[in-house]
Amino acid sequence: MISKGEQGSFYILSAMICTILAILSCMLISNISSEYLKCKQMEERLIAFNLAEAGIEKAIWKLKKDGSNYKGEEDTHLGRGIFSVKLEEKDDRIFITSIGYFFNQKKPGIREKIKVVIRKEDLKIELWEQG
DSSP states (O other): OOOHHHHHHHHHHHHHHHHHHHHHHHHHHHHHHHHHHHHHHHHHHHHHHHHHHHHHHHHHHHHHHHGGGOOEEEEEEETTEEEEEEEEEETTEEEEEEEEEEOOSSSSOEEEEEEEEEETTTOOEEEEEEO
């Protein structure tokens, strides 16, 4: 049989163990939600980058197909976002800037930008710059 003094010690020990477990559980849940948000943001940035890359690829394809008639485009919808492409010609080079936007209901949008320099003569990429 347990005496009253031992019974009180048991309740205090049980309360301390429960408190420690509750604190550890809160920390674990906080870590999990933080990692989830980081992964979600990385996914959204990757989608925006892929949209910008799609704009670059479309511009090069259009230049090869239509020649110099292609001048770029604004707010082209693709998947879960849009991209815009601007072309600028200088000497024997074409400078292509593409911006991809991922839109979310909670945020105004995530943006990724790619700049590419290609030679007019063979439409080969000379420089690829992200940021």
